[in-house]
Amino acid sequence: MAERATIEAALRGVIDPELGTNIVDLGMLKSVTIEGSHVTVGIALTIAACPMRDQIEADVIRKLNALPDVEEVTVRVSAMNQDERSALMLRARRHARDTAAETQVSPLTRVIAVSSGKGGVGKSSLSVNLALAIAAQGHEVGLLDADIWGFSIPRMLGADGVRLGAGEDRKIIPGVAQGIHIVSTGLIVDDEQTALMWRGLMLSKALEQFLHDVAWPKSLGYLVIDMPPGTGDVQMALARLLPQTEMVVVTTPQRAAQRVAARVADMARRSFMPVVGVVENMSGFTTEEGRHYDLFGVGGGRELAHSLGVPLLGQVPLDPFVVEGGDEGRPVVTAQPGSPSAIAITAVAQWLTELVPPVADETCTSRIAILAEQLEQLAASR
Numbered sequence: 001m002a003e004r005a006t007i008e009a010a011l012r013g014v015i016d017p018e019l020g021t022n023i024v025d026l027g028m029l030k031s032v033t034i035e036g037s038h039v040t041v042g043i044a045l046t047i048a049a050c051p052m053r054d055q056i057e058a059d060v061i062r063k064l065n066a067l068p069d070v071e072e073v074t075v076r077v078s079a080m081n082q083d084e085r086s087a088l089m090l091r092a093r094r095h096a097r098d099t100a101a102e103t104q105v106s107p108l109t110r111v112i113a114v115s116s117g118k119g120g121v122g123k124s125s126l127s128v129n130l131a132l133a134i135a136a137q138g139h140e141v142g143l144l145d146a147d148i149w150g151f152s153i154p155r156m157l158g159a160d161g162v163r164l165g166a167g168e169d170r171k172i173i174p175g176v177a178q179g180i181h182i183v184s185t186g187l188i189v190d191d192e193q194t195a196l197m198w199r200g201l202m203l204s205k206a207l208e209q210f211l212h213d214v215a216w217p218k219s220l221g222y223l224v225i226d227m228p229p230g231t232g233d234v235q236m237a238l239a240r241l242l243p244q245t246e247m248v249v250v251t252t253p254q255r256a257a258q259r260v261a262a263r264v265a266d267m268a269r270r271s272f273m274p275v276v277g278v279v280e281n282m283s284g285f286t287t288e289e290g291r292h293y294d295l296f297g298v299g300g301g302r303e304l305a306h307s308l309g310v311p312l313l314g315q316v317p318l319d320p321f322v323v324e325g326g327d328e329g330r331p332v333v334t335a336q337p338g339s340p341s342a343i344a345i346t347a348v349a350q351w352l353t354e355l356v357p358p359v360a361d362e363t364c365t366s367r368i369a370i371l372a373e374q375l376e377q378l379a380a381s382r
Contacts (some may be wrong), residue, residue, distance in 0.1 A: 002069040007032050007039060010067055014059040017052050019092045023060075026088050030078070037071035039064055046088065048079040093239065093271050103211040103242060104171070108359040109142075109220045111245040112276070112352065113238060115268070117260035119150070119229040122281040123250045125326050126316065126345065127226035128156045129333045130248075131180050133349035136333070139221035139358060142174065144210055145184030146238065147228040148203050154186040158329020163187050164214075171215040178334070181217060183210050204237035211241050221358045230264070239271035246274045246356055248313065251301050252282045258300035265308050276313075276355055278305040279348055283315035286340065311355070314348035316341050 011029055012022045023029055023043065031042035041060060045053055057075045064073045080088065105111065114127040127143065135141040145153040154162065157177040164187045165173030174181040185206065216223065225245070228234050238245055247268045251261035265275050280301025284294045295318065305312040319341035325332045333342045 002034055002037075002039060002067055004032050004034065006067060006069075007034070007041070007064065010063045011041070011060060013063050014056060017055060019088075019095075021092055021095045023056065025095065026091050027084070028088070031076075037069060038074070039070050039072070040074040040076065042076045042078065044078050044080045044084060046080055046085050053077060090270065098243075104214055104216050105211060105223060105242060105244075106216070106218045106220060107244065109216070109223050109244070110356050110358060111223045111225065111242055112356065113146075113225045113227050113245050113247045113273070114250060115227040115235070115247050115264045116229050116250045117262065117264045118257060121229075121250050121252050121257060121261075122316075122322070123229070124150075124152045124226050125156060125322055125331075126250055126279060126281060127224055128153060128326075129322075129331050129342070129345045130349050130352070131222075131224040132178065132331055133333045133346045134222050134224070134353060135179055136346075137349070137353060139353070140181075140217060140219050141179075142181040142183075142216055142220050142223040144223060144225045145182070145186065146207055146210070146225050146234050148185050148206050148234065150228065151184045151186035152326075153182060153184045153226060155329060156326045156331060157182060159187070160329070167215050170213070172209075172213050173215055178331075181220065183214050204233045207234055207237050208241060222353075235264070235267055236271065239268070239273050243272075246276045248276050248352065249278050249304065249308070250281055251278060251304055252296045253280055253284070253294065253300040254297045255300050255303070257296075258304045261304055262307065265304075275308055275310050276352065277311045278308065279313050280315045282318050285318040311351070313351050314344050316344045316348070 008024055008029065012024050014023050015021065016023055016026060016028065019026060028044050029041065030044045033040040043056065043060065057077065060075050061073045064070050114123055114130065116123045124147065131141050131143045143153060145151050157180065159175060159177035159182060162175035162177050164175055164183065167173045174183045175187050176182070225238070249261050249265050251258050268275050278301050282296050283301065284292055286292045301315060302312050317340045319332065319339055321332045321336040321339045322341050325335050332339055333345055336342055
C-alpha cells in the first residue's frame with residue numbers, strides 16, 4: 001500500500017501551468033484516500049470551469065500511476081471559495097519572489113519604489129529630487145522610470161540628447177544626467193510627445209528588460225524607481241522580479257487621495273514588499289508674508305502612515321520652484337536648495353537612508369578574508 005507522503009511527493013511534480021508552482025505547495029491538494037492499490041485524491045481548482053482542469057487531472061493520474069503500489073487513481077475536482085483563492089494567490093506570489101531570476105541590479109543595491117495610488121500627486125518630481133538628495137549624501141544612485149507610458153524623468157533631469165548605450169554582451173548602458181544613472185523609455189524615443197501604445201504584457205516585459213538587460217553599475221548604492229500610479233502589471237512584475245524592493249507611498253493631504261494610496265500599500269504587502277514610509281506631497285502653501293493655506297486639506301499623509309504602521313517621512317509643501325525646475329530640467333534640491341520643498345525633500349532622503357541604510361562595504365566575510373590575508377603576509381615575512 002502506498003503511503004500518503006509518497007503520494008504527496010509524486011504530486012509535487014504536478015505544476016499548475018498558469019501559476020508555475022506545484023499543486024501541493026499551492027494548497028490545491030485537499031484530500032488523499034488510500035484503499036489498497038486504489039488512490040483517490042481531491043483537487044480544488046480556482047474556478048469550476050478552469051481551462052487547465054483536464055491537463056491537471058491527466059498529470060495527477062499519470063504521476064500516481066507511475067508509483068509501484070498504485071493501480072487505480074480517482075480524481076475528485078472541486079472549486080475553491082474566495083478565502084482559498086486568496087490564500088492560493090498569496091502562496092503563488094511568495095513562490096514567484098523566492099524563485100525570481102537574478103537581475104543586473106546588484107543584491108547589495110537598496111531599491112526604493114516611489115509609488116502612489118493615483119496620478120497627479122507629484123510622484124515623479126519627488127523621485128527625481130529624492131535621487132539627487134540621496135546622491136548628495138555621497139551614494140551612487142540610479143533612477144528607473146517605470147512609468148512606461150507617462151515617462152517624465154528625462155525632462156525633469158534635463159537629459160536632452162542623453163540616450164541609452166550599447167555595451168558588451170548586448171547589455172544596455174544607462175544614460176547619465178546630473179550624476180544619476182537613468183533608464184527610461186523617454187531615452188529611446190525621438191520625441192517626448194510620441195505615444196507608446198503598448199498593452200499590459202509589453203509593460204511588464206519592458207520592466208523585465210530594464211532589470212535583466214541593463215548593465216546597472218555594481219557599485220550602485222541606491223536605485224530609485226518612479227512607479228506608474230495604481231496596482232497593475234508593472235507593480236506586480238516588480239514585486240516578482242526584484243524581491244529586494246521596498247516602497248515609499250506618496251499621497252496628498254486630501255482624504256480621498258489617502259484612501260486610494262492605501263490600495264498600493266495593500267498591494268505591496270500582499271506581494272511581500274515592505275512599505276518604508278509615507279510622504280505627504282503638496283502639503284499646503286505658505287506665502288512670502290507667512291500666510292499658510294491648506295489647499296488640499298489636512299491630515300491625509302499622517303492618517304495613512306498611522307493606518308499602515310509606518311513613519312510619515314515628511315510633508316513637502318507646494319512650491320513654484322518644483323514646477324519650474326521640473327519643466328526646465330533643474331530639480332529643486334539642486335537648483336533651489338534653500339526653498340521649503342527642497343529642505344523637506346532633503347530631510348525625507350536623510351530619514352530614508354537611515355531607515356534603509358546602505359549595505360556596508362565591509363561585511364563579516366570580507367573582514368575574514370582581510371584577516372586571512374594579513375595572517376598569510378605575516379607568515380611570509382617570518
